[in-house]
Every structure is written in structure tokens, then in C-alpha cells.
Amino acid sequence: MENKVFLSYGTLVTPIGIGIDANFHSLKNGISGIQQREHSGFKQENWFLSTLDDLSENRFDALLEKALSDLKKSYSETVLSAPETRFILSSTKGNIDNLPGDVFSSARGIIHRQTNNPNDVIVISNACISGVIAINTAADYLRYSDCDNVIVIGIDIVSDFVLFGFQSLFALSDEPARPFDKNRKGISLGEACGIIVASREKTHTSAVEYLAGASSNDANHISGPSRTGEGLFRVVNKTIERAGIHRSDIDFISAHGTGTLYNDEMESMAFTRCELQNTPVNSLKGFFGHTLGAAGVIEVIVCMLSLEHQLLFESKGFEETGTTQEMNIIQQTHAAPVHTVLKTASGFGGGNAALLIRK
Amino acid sequence: MSELKENLKAQIIEQLSLEDLTPADIKDDAPLFGDEGLGLDSIDALEFIVLLESNYGIKIADPSKGREIFHSVNSLAAFIESNQ
Amino acid sequence: MKITTSSYISAAGAFLNGQQKFTFRETNWQKECYQQLGLDYPKFHKMDHLSKMTVLATELIYSEGHLNALMDDEPELLFANANASQHTDMKFIESYTQQGNPSPSLFVYTLPNILTGELAIRHKWYGENTFFITPQFDSSLFAERLYHAARKGGNWCLCGWVESKVDEKNKVTEECFLFLVALTDNTADRSSFAAALDELLTNYRNGNSGNLNR
Structure with a gap:
């Protein structure tokens, strides 16, 4: 065990x-x-x-x-x-x-x-x-x-x-x-x-359970995202599989969402391929900007705040769908039942990573 | 024109830090982009925009035209000749 | 955990499983190695030194089998060095301080993990990848992470220590040490694995003494 x-x-x-x-x-x-x-x-x-x-x-x-x-x-x-x-x-x-x-x-x-x-x-x-x-x-x-x-x-x-x-x-x-x-x-x-x-112990009131995580490479380009979202598609599936949950259990996705044409398009492709296009999703880059090596950590902290306060934060700066595949982007901060959260990231070098947490 | 092409080859090597190559390795009509030829990509296209501006004073207003202009040393040289 | 194949390249030569395959005479020994391997991969010439060395040393490992038989997400890439992308970082700084414009083609190589991306592209590998920075080669960190990968059910891990550092006098220090690990082979515990790894690298470094002080 x-x-x-x-x-x-x-x-x-x-x-x-x-x-x-x-x-x-x-x-x-x-x-x-x-x-x-x-x-x-x-x-x-x-x-x-x-x-x-x-x-x-x-x-x-x-x-x-x-x-x-x-x-x-x-x-x-x-x-x-x-x-x-x-x-x-x-x-x-x-x-x-x-x-x-x-x-x-x-x-x-x-x-x-x-x-x-x-x-x-x-x-x-x-x-x-x-x-x-x-x-x-x-x-x-x-x-x-x-x-x-x-x-x-x-x-x-x-x-x-x-x-x-x-x-x-x-x-x-x-x-x-x-x-x-x-x-x-x-x-x-x-x-x-x-x-x-x-x-290993649940010592702090904010504690959430970490279920699983993984990384994957696009094997496509060192600085341009994959057009098909291959790496992100694979890593999300692998993370779900490792966690032993159903994709329908995911209440919210904290996406990477840098705000570039190609990255955001790639994510919409990948999440749709993962059948997660209806799951509420946001990017926090409209609040914090892209903080590079800090991004994954600070965005997981905000996921923990969503779980603690049962609150989904708006995807700041978003007004109108601008990706080929439509996603369920959170337009206004609102209360919602949140138990299981998927966090993803994608970056230079073709890397993608994901993790699942639960409260 | 041939002097322009030789200069261009040296400048491409310099601008893209292609320390493995000499001007003789770049053929006038070989494709610069894609998996054939030099294997350059969209990031390198940005370097060509800088190269044309700083060495020849030519600004490319529409970056989508870049692909045609940057196809080969021949097409680059022709573009420079007609824009100077 | 068992090392099935290892390779090492530096200015003095290329080695595979302890045997010297090539010696280099040219200052641009990475290009010379590319030619000796008979590669035809135009993208190679655009790469930074970290990626070039990694691609070359991987070709050596590839020639020994194992890797070509794996599923596309099977080899996990576990890489480390001490100086991240310092050599390219200095070139990029020079592009905007001395040469008039920040260079996009240099900037994209100012991250150490780009080399894992280049490997993934070259061999169409979609698996896990991580890049660590440690002050020196840290065999116990590799052993620990390999043990974790094995516990998670992984089968193969391609590991590397790749360094390209330039000093104030423009002197470049470079080496690339790769080792392919069969995770399912239980013949070594973590501490003896780490000791074997240290010994292997020491032997490679001694086999071409002076390369690190060139």
C-alpha cells in the first residue's frame, strides 16, 4: 500500500x-x-x-x-x-x-x-x-x-x-x-x-489529497506547441488512469492558458480529445501573468483555495471564445461544489505535465 | 547578384549561429525551411526579418509573406534586389 | 535497476560501453562526431551544444539496440547538469548587449530541458521527462529517481549528465554521459547502483584525461 x-x-x-x-x-x-x-x-x-x-x-x-x-x-x-x-x-x-x-x-x-x-x-x-x-x-x-x-x-x-x-x-x-x-x-x-x-500526514487545515501526476513530451517542436495537443492529451489521460478516477469526476481544470494564439488553441484541442471540453476551466495568467517556473506551484495553490472555499475563479481577460474547440471557460467567479481538480502545464521543450488533487 | 548571395550565406550562418556550416554548404536554390535543406523553422524566420532590417534596411510589413521570400538564397537575393 | 548501455562524448572522443569509438581532431568536434556517425539530420546544425551532444551520445546508445524496440512513451528521460543552459545564456546576452538585437533562435535554447525536447522530436518519444540541476554529478539523485520510476511501473529510463560551460576567458568545458537503465532488472540496490554509476563516469573521464580542462 x-x-x-x-x-x-x-x-x-x-x-x-x-x-x-x-x-x-x-x-x-x-x-x-x-x-x-x-x-x-x-x-x-x-x-x-x-x-x-x-x-x-x-x-x-x-x-x-x-x-x-x-x-x-x-x-x-x-x-x-x-x-x-x-x-x-x-x-x-x-x-x-x-x-x-x-x-x-x-x-x-x-x-x-x-x-x-x-x-x-x-x-x-x-x-x-x-x-x-x-x-x-x-x-x-x-x-x-x-x-x-x-x-x-x-x-x-x-x-x-x-x-x-x-x-x-x-x-x-x-x-x-x-x-x-x-x-x-x-x-x-x-x-x-x-x-x-x-x-504524508494531513497536518494543515488547507490539506488536499494528491492523487496522481505525470509528464509527457509533444515530440513535435522545441518552442511551438503541438497542433494536435498530443503531449497534453497523453499526459491528462495518463494522470486520470494513474489516479484511478473517471474523467467525469473532474470538477474543474486549472489550465496553462498563456494567452498566445498557438498555446491556447493547442489546449482546446487536447481537452476536447480528452472529452473534458464541458468541464469548467480557467487560466490564472490574467491575474499573475506567466510566472514560468513558479506558475505550476502558484496555480496549484489557487486550486487549493478553490477546494477550500468551494469557489471557482474567473479566467481573467476572457470574453469571447477564440479557440477552434469551444471550452467551458469560467467567466465569473462563483460558488460551486469542487472536489476533484486537474492542473495542467505545457512549455518550451515540448513538455506537458498534469496532476490531480481532491478534497 | 552572386556577391549578394555569398554575403547572404555568410550572414545567415552568422545570424543563426550555424557554426557547423560554411557558405559552400548552402546551395543557392535549396529550400532553407522544412526538413529538407537547412531545416529552419518559424523561429529562424524571425531571424531573417532582423537580418533584412539590420543589413539591408528592408522591413517586412507582412510576416506571412516571409515564407515565399525566405524560401531559398535565390528568392532572398531577388527580394533584396527588387526592394533596394 | 541495471545499466544496459552507456556512452560518453567529449572533445577527446566518443565512447560506447567503455570502448572508444571515435577520436576527434577538429575544434568543432561535435560536427566531426556527426560526420563520423554518418548522420543526416539538418536540424542538428541549429542546435545548441547541449542538444548536439545529447543527440550524438543517444545515437551511440541507439546503435546497441534496446531503445529502438520500445513503445513511443516508454523511455523516460532523466537529465541533469550543474550549469543549466549557461553557455547559450551567455551567447543570448551577447546578442542584445553587443550585436544589437535579442536573438530568438538563441533564446529558445536558453533552457536546459530543450535537449530532452530535441531527443523526443528526433526519436518520437512521448514519455516522461525531467531536468535537474545539481552542483556536481549526483549519482544518488539518479539512483533515487530511477527507483521511483521503477516503483511507478516504468521499464526503461534514458539518463544523462550533459554540460556545456563557458568561463570568463571563453574557455568551454563540455561533456556528455548517457546511460540507459532497465528498471525492471532488480540486480542492484540504490547505494550500490549509485557507486557503480560514479565509477563508470570516473572511468570515462579518466579515459580521456584533460578533456575537462581543455
Whole structure:
């Protein structure tokens, strides 16, 4: 018999709130973190970003410090420092200002110093599916290794490097991102840090049960989504199969929904192929922007809030169907019975990942 | 025209960081995109837009035309000649 | 868990199951290896060094069988390195600081897991993939994750340690170590598996000493 795995939220630091309660309040009131930032881009172009105002010079490290300090308000030093507790860091670029040196060394140092945990920090850098993969990896450690808690930290900041890169791909929107909408124009980049505590015991009031997860590759293109949604189709089916549930049990899907033409189209293809086109679905990128390696973690935290409060959040920015396959996009935040939630992510490198949670 | 083509080949190699190739590896009429020829894709097409703008001062207003223009070194050279 | 096949490539040569297959003379040894393998895959020339090395070392493993007989979602890809995509990151930074424009074709390679995407495309593999960053080659992390994959019912895992790092003096340090693991073979426990893995890599590195300090 495998150990059960529970996920609890640790903290959430985003432009719409410091801490879980503040973010919940903003989400409920439809407040987005995306704003126009003047001269932010290459050639001083103005872009819409979801960025934190009050970080010091060394922004990545400052954000991680802030999130860990907040985590310590709700989790004791005994838990954090225990040898049976592991840390997983999910990030695409780490502290990019450290290049050409190690971009993940400062994070390792900060985690060790703030928590006194003796284990090596496990770093996962798998593009935009890093967060979901990190949670799936945490579940494996709890099920099969000698481990009581795995603390999953998802973090990325908006840097010139990443902003200029997405600019060069013509992938950025000149208005706040509108995932799945007919008039969507691309991504709004965002920065955030989210922390989830995965455990064998149901120790926290927010705890939800983790059922299963998986990853899959499109085997199609390194930066363009598959036209048929093959990888996402496969990974959703595999996750449902591993969880041993029926697809009709899924009450809500927290999709990736970046707001680019091709990504959102791909997701509509995949969910339709999975016969999930009628299941309520949202993308949170209209609230937080695309936070890359943090996205999977912060979006699973919001799924936990949906389960806790029996509330489905609007897919901000969506007005009119703009994908070939119609989906049941959540247009207004509303109360609904929510027990089983599917979270998906897709990213560069052709990667797709999914997980199922239940309360 | 042949000098333009030779320059273009060198610029393509430079712009796309194709360090394995020399201008002699790129044939004038070979398709640049797709699995034949150089195997370039839509991301590389963006590099061609930058290349034309920075080296020849030509702006491509309609990116969907790119596929025809960027078909081969021949088509690129013809486009540059007629737009300069 | 049992290693069925391993390969190693660096500036000094290409190795398969401990045997040297090629030696390289050219500065661009990755192109030389591509030619020696007789590959015809134009996309190769566009790839970053991490992807190139991984594609090459996988061709060596492929030539030994096993991989070609698997289902399209069967081989799980488990990769790691110490410096993520640092080499391409530096080139991309140069494109917008020195050369006038951020380069989209470089930007798409500024993530380490792109190499697993290139492998998936080349061989039409739709299976699981994960990329870890560890300060050094971490045999115990591989052993642990392979054990998890086995417990989850996986059959095969293609693992790799692929590094391409450039220093301030433009000196490049590169190596690629791949090993194919049969997960259903129960002949090794995690700690002895990790020890065997360390020994294998040490032997490869010693077999072409100096390549890491080129």
C-alpha cells in the first residue's frame, strides 16, 4: 500500500498579495497584478507585466527570502529543519544576475540558512512545466523514499533576459494577457514565489489529497506547441488512469492558458480529445501573468483555495471564445461544489505535465 | 547578384549561429525551411526579418509573406534586389 | 535497476560501453562526431551544444539496440547538469548587449530541458521527462529517481549528465554521459547502483584525461 500524499499551502508572494489570505482576497475581487511598465523592454518599449514593486536590488534572492520568512510564520523550525524534510526548488532561470556563475547557488544558500535543513536542495529546471513536475517529484519522494515532508518552492522573476527573449519571439501581448479569448495577443510575463508543503500526514487545515501526476513530451517542436495537443492529451489521460478516477469526476481544470494564439488553441484541442471540453476551466495568467517556473506551484495553490472555499475563479481577460474547440471557460467567479481538480502545464521543450488533487 | 548571395550565406550562418556550416554548404536554390535543406523553422524566420532590417534596411510589413521570400538564397537575393 | 548501455562524448572522443569509438581532431568536434556517425539530420546544425551532444551520445546508445524496440512513451528521460543552459545564456546576452538585437533562435535554447525536447522530436518519444540541476554529478539523485520510476511501473529510463560551460576567458568545458537503465532488472540496490554509476563516469573521464580542462 502506497503512502498517501497531502498538499498544503505554505505561502504565496505575488504582485496581488503577500501571503495566502491577501492573494485570496485579490483573486475574489478580480484584481490583477498586470500593469503597464514603462521602458521595461528592449529598446525601452513599454510592456504589460505583473511585477513586484518592493523588492531590493537583488530581486530573486529578496523574493525567496521574503517567501521563506512568511512560510516560517505557519511552519515550525522543527518541521523545516528535520532530516526527513526535503526541499525542491522549481525555477527556469534562478538568479540570472549571477551569470556566468551558478544561478541556483544563492537559492540553495538562502534555503539552508533560513531553514537549517541538512539535505541538498533538489533543483528542477524544466521550463514552464517545472512547477507541476516539482510537485509530482515531491509526491514520489513521499511515497517511495524515507521522507515525511517535501517543501516545493516555485519562483521566477521578470528579468531583461527573459523579457527581451519573449519580445524577440513576438510572443508578448500589448495589453494584459487574455487567455483563451478571441482577441488574445500573447503573454504577459509575471513574477512570483509560491510554496507548497507536501506531506504524508494531513497536518494543515488547507490539506488536499494528491492523487496522481505525470509528464509527457509533444515530440513535435522545441518552442511551438503541438497542433494536435498530443503531449497534453497523453499526459491528462495518463494522470486520470494513474489516479484511478473517471474523467467525469473532474470538477474543474486549472489550465496553462498563456494567452498566445498557438498555446491556447493547442489546449482546446487536447481537452476536447480528452472529452473534458464541458468541464469548467480557467487560466490564472490574467491575474499573475506567466510566472514560468513558479506558475505550476502558484496555480496549484489557487486550486487549493478553490477546494477550500468551494469557489471557482474567473479566467481573467476572457470574453469571447477564440479557440477552434469551444471550452467551458469560467467567466465569473462563483460558488460551486469542487472536489476533484486537474492542473495542467505545457512549455518550451515540448513538455506537458498534469496532476490531480481532491478534497 | 552572386556577391549578394555569398554575403547572404555568410550572414545567415552568422545570424543563426550555424557554426557547423560554411557558405559552400548552402546551395543557392535549396529550400532553407522544412526538413529538407537547412531545416529552419518559424523561429529562424524571425531571424531573417532582423537580418533584412539590420543589413539591408528592408522591413517586412507582412510576416506571412516571409515564407515565399525566405524560401531559398535565390528568392532572398531577388527580394533584396527588387526592394533596394 | 541495471545499466544496459552507456556512452560518453567529449572533445577527446566518443565512447560506447567503455570502448572508444571515435577520436576527434577538429575544434568543432561535435560536427566531426556527426560526420563520423554518418548522420543526416539538418536540424542538428541549429542546435545548441547541449542538444548536439545529447543527440550524438543517444545515437551511440541507439546503435546497441534496446531503445529502438520500445513503445513511443516508454523511455523516460532523466537529465541533469550543474550549469543549466549557461553557455547559450551567455551567447543570448551577447546578442542584445553587443550585436544589437535579442536573438530568438538563441533564446529558445536558453533552457536546459530543450535537449530532452530535441531527443523526443528526433526519436518520437512521448514519455516522461525531467531536468535537474545539481552542483556536481549526483549519482544518488539518479539512483533515487530511477527507483521511483521503477516503483511507478516504468521499464526503461534514458539518463544523462550533459554540460556545456563557458568561463570568463571563453574557455568551454563540455561533456556528455548517457546511460540507459532497465528498471525492471532488480540486480542492484540504490547505494550500490549509485557507486557503480560514479565509477563508470570516473572511468570515462579518466579515459580521456584533460578533456575537462581543455
